[in-house]
Amino acid sequence: YGILIGRMCAAGLVFAAWAAEAQLLTPVQTLFDGVGNSGDLRRPSSVALSPDGAHAYVSAIGGNAVSVYARNFTTGALTFVETHRDGENGVDGLAAARAAAVSPEGAQIYVASYLDGAVAIFGRNGSTGR
Numbered sequence: 539y540g541i542l543i544g545r546m547c548a549a550g551l552v553f554a555a556w557a558a559e560a561q562l563l564t565p566v567q568t569l570f571d572g573v574g575n576s577g578d579l580r581r582p583s584s585v586a587l588s589p590d591g592a593h594a595y596v597s598a599i600g601g602n603a604v605s606v607y608a609r610n611f612t613t614g615a616l617t618f619v620e621t622h623r624d625g626e627n628g629v630d631g632l633a634a635a636r637a638a639a640v641s642p643e644g645a646q647i648y649v650a651s652y653l654d655g656a657v658a659i660f661g662r663n664g665s666t667g668r
Contacts, residue, residue: 577605
């Protein structure tokens with residue numbers, strides 16, 4: 539399983555990994571907003587992977603948030619780590635968070651905000667993803 543594919547839908551994210559030897563998409567996991575410890579997935583808008591593939595960052599337009607997940611290298615499954623929301627704990631610039639990107643060296647996360655007309659920049663700990 540080498541490639542993580544995410545599909546955004548109104549309720550959450552659906553992930554599948556491509557088994558290269560079988561040439562098939564195999565369902566791996568579905569995360570739904572408000573179900574279990576899933577982070578903020580209200581109208582998810584983008585998924586960005588860290589350069590080492592160990593973490594995923596999901597922006598959520600409806601949640602005004604970006605959520606952090608640890609990624610299992612074998613299956614591609616995600617485990618929730620933390621969420622950052624606009625207006626909480628000094629975070630600004632995430633109103634209608636539309637897209638997330640990770641810098642090439644993995645030191646920063648950039649999140650574009652539709653309503654704020656801003657880009658929020660977060661420093662990133664490479665070992666924890668936080």
